[in-house]
Amino acid sequence: MDxxxxxxxxxxxxxxxxxxxxxxALVRSLxxxxxxxxxxxxxxxxxxDEVRWDPEAGRVDTAGLTGCDAVxxxxxxxxxxxxxxxDYKTRIRSSRVHGTTALAExxxxxxxxxxxxxxxxxxxxxxxxxDHPVDEEAPAGEGFLPSVxxxxxxxxxxxxxxxxxxxxxxxGLVVARGGGAWGRLFPLVRAGLGGRLGDGSQYWxxxxxxDEVAALRxxxxxxxxxxPFNLTAPRPVTNREVTxxxxxxxxxxxxxxxxxxxxxxxxxxxAGDVLGSARVLPARLLESxxxxxxxxxxxAIRAAL
Numbered sequence: 450m451d452x453x454x455x456x457x458x459x460x461x462x463x464x465x466x467x468x469x470x471x472x473x474a475l476v477r478s479l480x481x482x483x484x485x486x487x488x489x490x491x492x493x494x495x496x497x498d499e500v501r502w503d504p505e506a507g508r509v510d511t512a513g514l515t516g517c518d519a520v521x522x523x524x525x526x527x528x529x530x531x532x533x534x535x536d537y538k539t540r541i542r543s544s545r546v547h548g549t550t551a552l553a554e555x556x557x558x559x560x561x562x563x564x565x566x567x568x569x570x571x572x573x574x575x576x577x578x579x580d581h582p583v584d585e586e587a588p589a590g591e592g593f594l595p596s597v598x599x600x601x602x603x604x605x606x607x608x609x610x611x612x613x614x615x616x617x618x619x620x621g622l623v624v625a626r627g628g629g630a631w632g633r634l635f636p637l638v639r640a641g642l643g644g645r646l647g648d649g650s651q652y653w654x655x656x657x658x659x660d661e662v663a664a665l666r667x668x669x670x671x672x673x674x675x676x677p678f679n680l681t682a683p684r685p686v687t688n689r690e691v692t693x694x695x696x697x698x699x700x701x702x703x704x705x706x707x708x709x710x711x712x713x714x715x716x717x718x719x720a721g722d723v724l725g726s727a728r729v730l731p732a733r734l735l736e737s738x739x740x741x742x743x744x745x746x747x748x749a750i751r752a753a754l
Contacts, residue, residue, distance in 0.1 A: 461516050462669070463500065465489040465552060466523030466569070470628035471620070474662045475521065487513060489524070489552075502555075504548035509555035514563070519669050520556055523569045524548045525601075528594070529630060542597050545569075549604035557611035566608040567669055570617040572654055572679060572729045574598035580652070582685075584732035585619075585677045602677070614675050616668045621654040621681035621729060623661055624749040631753065638695045644705030649689030651726035654681040657749035660741050667739050679731045686746045698750045 462479055466472040467488040476486050489502045489509070500513030504524065514520065525545040531537055549568055556562050575583050576590015589595045602617050609615040623629045630653075637643045656664075664680045686694070696703035731739075743749040 459483055459485065460518040461485045461487065463487045463489060463514050463517045463520045463563075464523065465502065465504075465521065465548065466525065469523060470625055470632075470658070471569075471623065471661055471665075472521075472523040474625075474658055475523070475665055478662050478666065487517065502551065504544065504551050507547065507551045507554070509551050511555045511559055514555065514559065515561070517563045519565045519567060520552060520563050521567045521665070521669070522549055522552050525569065527628075528571075528573070529633075533593075538593060542600065545597060545601040546604045549601055550607070553605045553608040556613055557607040562608075562611060562613050564672070565614045565616065565669060566605060567616045567618060567665065568602070568605045570598055570602055570619045570677065572619050572621045572681060572727050574602075574619055574677075575727055575729060577725045578652070578728050579726050580728060582728045582730050584730045585679055586732075614672065616675055617677040618665060618668065619677055619679045619729075620661060621656045621679070621685075621727075623658055624655050624743075624746075624753050625658040626753050631750075634691075634695060635699075635753070638699050638701050638703060641701050642705060643692060643695055643701065643703040645689050645692045645703075646706075647688070649687060649692060649706070651688050652685045652728040653688055653691055654679075654685040654727050654729040655691070655746060655749060656681050657741075657743040657752045659752050660743055660749075663742065664734060664739055667734075667737070671737060674733075674737055676733075678733050678737075679729050680734065681729045681731050682741055682746075682749065683731060683735065683744050685728045685730070691746060694746045694750055698747055698754075 467476050479486050487498050487500050490499045494501055500510050502509040526540045556566050573594030576592050576595040589599050605615050624631045626635050692703045743752050
C-alpha cells in the first residue's frame with residue numbers, strides 16, 4: 450500500500466509531547482488530514498482526546514490507547530531551555546528515559562498493541578563530528594548528550610521485543626519561530642543583533658519544521674521502516690552560513706560575533722553543544738524515498754517566517 454493511500458485512511462494516533470513545538474505541529478497535521486489524535490497528559494483528562502500518564506512513575510492509562518494504530522513519543526525536558534545544572538541534566542535524562550520506558554512497557558502489555566512506536570531521539574547521539582559527515586551507520590559519540598540519546602533509545606526495547614515496529618527520529622536543529630535555537634535567533638536578527646557563535650565554523654544540521662513533520666508522518670506510514678533515522682536536511686551548513694542566510698532572508702545586518710569564552714560563561718556546559726559541530730546526513734530517510742520540501746537553509750528560514 451502506498452503512502453498516499455495510507456494518508457487517506459483514518460488512523461488513531463497517540464502523541465506524548467503534543468504541547469511541544471514538534472508535537473503540536475504533528476498533531477495539527479494529523480487532525481487536518483482527518484486522523485484521530487489522543488494526547489497523553491499529566492493532569493486529569495478534561496476531554497475525550499486526552500489520556501493520562503505519569504512518566505516519572507511509569508504509569509500509563511493503557512485503556513486510553515486501545516485502538517491506536519501508532520504511539521508517538523516526543524516528550525522530554527527542553528535541552529536548550531536553561532543552563533545545564535546537575536539537577537537540570539538529571540531532568541533532561543530522566544524525562545526522556547522514564548517516559549520512553551513507561552510508554553514502551555505500556556505498548557508491550559497491550560493485548561492488541563499499535564502497529565508502530567515512533568520515539569523521539571536527537572542527532573546529539575553522534576556528539577562532536579567536526580567536519581566529518583556521519584549517517585545512521587556511525588557509532589554514538591562521547592559526552593552527556595550522546596549518553597542520554599543511547600539510554601533514550603534503549604528504553605524503547607520492551608516495545609521492540611513485543612514485535613511492535615519501533616522507529617527512532619534523530620532530529621536535528623528545527624528551523625521554526627516558535628521554539629528551539631531558531632526561536633531565539635529570529636528576534637535577535639530582526640533587531641540587528643545577529644551574528645555567529647564562536648568562530649562560526651561548527652556545522653548545524655538543520656531541518657525545517659515542515660520537513661520534520663512530513664518525515665515523521667513518512668516514518669509512521671511506511672510499514673517497512675524501523676530503527677534510527679536522521680531527520681536533518683541533506684546539506685548541513687556552518688553557523689557562519691546560517692548567520693549569513695538569516696541576514697540575507699530577513700534583510701538585516703549580522704555584524705556581531707559572540708566569542709566562545711563568553712558563551713561558556715553564559716551557558717556553562719551547554720556551550721559545548723552550541724559550539725560543537727555535528728555534520729549529520731539523512732541517508733536512510735533519502736534511501737526510503739523521502740523528499741525534502743526545504744533542503745536548503747534559505748528556504749527553511751523563509752518557510753518559518
